[in-house]
Amino acid sequence: MSVTISIQNVNEIADYSEFECMCVFDDKADDKCPTCSGTGKDRFPNYKWEMNLANGNFYQFWNSLALPHAVEYGGSIDARIVLDALKGYDCELNVRKERVSKGENGATMIECGTDLNYAEMRFRQLRDMATEAEKREEMIQWG
Numbered sequence: 001m002s003v004t005i006s007i008q009n010v011n012e013i014a015d016y017s018e019f020e021c022m023c024v025f026d027d028k029a030d031d032k033c034p035t036c037s038g039t040g041k042d043r044f045p046n047y048k049w050e051m052n053l054a055n056g057n058f059y060q061f062w063n064s065l066a067l068p069h070a071v072e073y074g075g076s077i078d079a080r081i082v083l084d085a086l087k088g089y090d091c092e093l094n095v096r097k098e099r100v101s102k103g104e105n106g107a108t109m110i111e112c113g114t115d116l117n118y119a120e121m122r123f124r125q126l127r128d129m130a131t132e133a134e135k136r137e138e139m140i141q142w143g
Contacts, residue, residue, distance in 0.1 A: 001073075003058035006050040007129060008076055008139040014048040049132060051125045056111055058142070061122060064093040074143030079133035082140050086127050094119035 021042040023033035029040030036042050053061065055073070062069055065085040069075055098113035133140050 001055045002052050003055055003073055003142050004050055004052045005058075005126065005129065005140060005142045006047065007079075007133040007136065008141045010049050010133075010136065010138060012048040013045045015046050017044045017046055018042070019044070049129050051122065051129070053122070054112060057114060060096060060114065061094050061119075061126075062142075065089065069142070074141075076139040076141040079130045079138065079140050082126065082130040083134060086123065086130065089123060091116060091119040091123050094122070
């Protein structure tokens, strides 16, 4: 599961990622595939003002900024509140080690960590997004 943070009412496509379609078998695409129409290539848009985080990473980041959020996986917030929270933010607050543990019935549970480079990258992305949202007088949304 993951949470996407974006600027409300903004869907600008930056570029596209292209992958081999799931219909390709023995290097041949299915001519009747509803996804790729027989091209063998599946394209996904990359939105300019969007970032996606694993649930745990989202809540770690959001909570380290002391930003309010609902229990549900979605909401919106004024971009100025986000920018205020980012002032003087210490990215070290978002660093955490990977944890591996055993769950019920012996299942291996892996919680991905966050290193300083990742924390700084996400900080810059959110700062740039909130700055742009403020210029456009739009909210920051997540869900």
